[in-house]
Amino acid sequence: MREETKCSICLQLMTEAVNFDCGHSFCHLCLKNILKKCYFSEMTLKKYCCPQCEAVFQKVSLQQNKQLENLTEAIKGIDLEKCKKHGEELQLFCVDDEQLICWCCEWMSQHRGHVTALVEDICQDYKEKLQKALTKLRDLENKCKNVKLFTRLRMAIWEEKIELRKQKIHSEFEKLHNFLHEEEKSYLWRLEKEKEQTLRKLWDNEANLEKQSHELKNCILELEERCQASAHKLLQDVKDTLIRSSAVNLELPEPISVELHPLCNVSELYFDVKKMLRRYQATVTLDPDTVHNKLVLSKYQDQAAHRSKMEKLKNLKRFRVLRSVLGCKGFTSGRHYFEVDVGEGSRWDIGVCLKNVQRDISMEVEPSTGFWAIRLYKENHYVALTSPQTPLPLREKPLVVGIFLDYEAGLVSFYNMSTGSHIFTFPQNSFTETLKPYFCFFRCSPLFMLPPGE
Incomplete structure (x- = not known):
């Protein structure tokens, strides 16, 4: 059988045996290499010769010999079970060397004195060892798979965090851009107003001059005509003429300064919004004459909260529908800033309003009714009380809200002082009446007025 399955080219057991029409078989690779090296005159006719009997055949007639391949595999299996040195069957197993041996090997010096056992007897023990090793490897494979999945999850989480951080940076810079834009408009408006005021004064001075x-020209012309006239005409009413000319005087206008007021420090605005705002910080206390009967003020009038029972007090200045209160101080000019600690409240309104807003009827809180305020109406849902309302998608919940009023510029702005970021600025208005801080309270949402510097 070994001789029948041996390739006559490589003299080894055939691999991928190929069968010719003449009956001879060879390794597919051996035949391929020989046909590459040899030159046949019949090559142009696609004809080749058998390397053993030189019978002519066509390349398309080559067929794989499956039966011969199966026989070859069987012989290889038999070879694995025989000792290469003695040709005997490997019936023993050397436990010390963990190696298959034959009876002859047992008496050789290499294995003499070693513990040996029959293959059938020892096989189950090693099968269990292999199963144990297999179980360990499978556990390691599962662990590797789980770690790989965990790593992918961490990658996804990391990418999500990076994306959220990008959005936050973009949002913060957008708020800063909006803040600087509003500040730019405010300063340009002030500069334009300063220009108009100074020019008006200079125009008045020019008109007076x-x-x-x-x-002066009329008086000079009259005196010149008298000087050139005859003696009688020159002396006629000369006394009155001299009195009138001596009464003429030049009233010089008061000098108007053309020096500009100090410019805004743009770098300061950019690098420290809080510091810039707090330059205009005002002390705000709550007015007990305007407080709703369902609210109670603290001793120092810096905090208000919802009371359990309504107090029956009659005062036309009090709010009777909106559970609100105004600040004591009113603003009629300039720039003013105050801060409110809103804490973890779930609903509130804060801002400014006209001093004489209606307090005894139900109405919409918006600029048309004299209010410029923002509202938290449920958890993390903020709106600017415009008409219609403007949603405010804040990424971070403000614990302290800053309100900035520029009366002359007609601007009311709100800031998250926990982060120093801009929240919202109402469209420009033209204020002519007194404005006061405005606060609306709801259950479990007390507000605290922060004094300057805190």
Whole structure:
């Protein structure tokens, strides 16, 4: 059987045996290499010769010999079970060397004195050892798979965190851009107003000087005509003429400064919003004459909360529908800033309103009714009380809200002082009446007025 399955080219057991029409078989690779090296005159006709009997065949007639391959595999299996050195069956197993041996090997010096056992007897023990090793490897494979999945999950989480951080950075810079844009408009508006005021004064001075110049020219013309006239005409009413000319005087206007007020420090605005705002910080206390009967004020009028029972007090200045209260201080000009500690409250309104807003009827809180405020109406849902309301998608819940009023510029802005970021600025208005801080309270949402510097 070994001789029949041996390739006559490589003299080894055939691999992928190929069968010719003449009956001879060879390794597929051996035949392929020989046909590459040899040159046949019949090559142009696609004809080749058998390396053993030189019978002519066509390349397309080559067929795989499956039966011969199966026989080859069987012989290889038999070879594995025989000792290469003695040709005997490997019936023993050397426990010391963990190696298959034959009876002859047992008496050789290499294995003499070693513990040996029959293959059938020892096989089950090693099968259990292999199963144990297999179980360990499978556990390691599962662990590797789990770690791989965990790593992928961490990668996804990390990418999500990076994306959220990008959005936060973009949002913060957008808020800063909005803040700087509003500040730019405010400063440009102030500069334009300063220009108009100074020019108006200079125009008034110019008009006054023009009028005096006209009077001086008339007086000079009259005196020149008298000087050139005859003696009688020159002396006629000369006393009155001299009195009138001596009464003429030049009233110089008060000097108008053309020096600009100090410019805004743009770098300061950019690097420290809180510091800039707190330069205009005002002390705000709550007015007990305006407080709703369902609210109670603290001793120092810096905090208000919801009371369990309504107090029956009659005062036309009190709010009777909105559970609100105003600040004591009113603003009629300039820039003002105050901070409110809203804490973990779930609902509130804060801002500014006209001093004489209606307090005894139900109405919408919006600029048309004299209010400029923002509202938290449920957890993490903020709106600016415009008409219609403007949603405010805040990424971080403000614990302290800053309100900034620029009366002349007509601007009311809100800031999250926990982060120093801009929340919202109402469209520009033209204020002509007194404005006061405005607060609306709800159950479990007390507000605390922060004094300057805290």
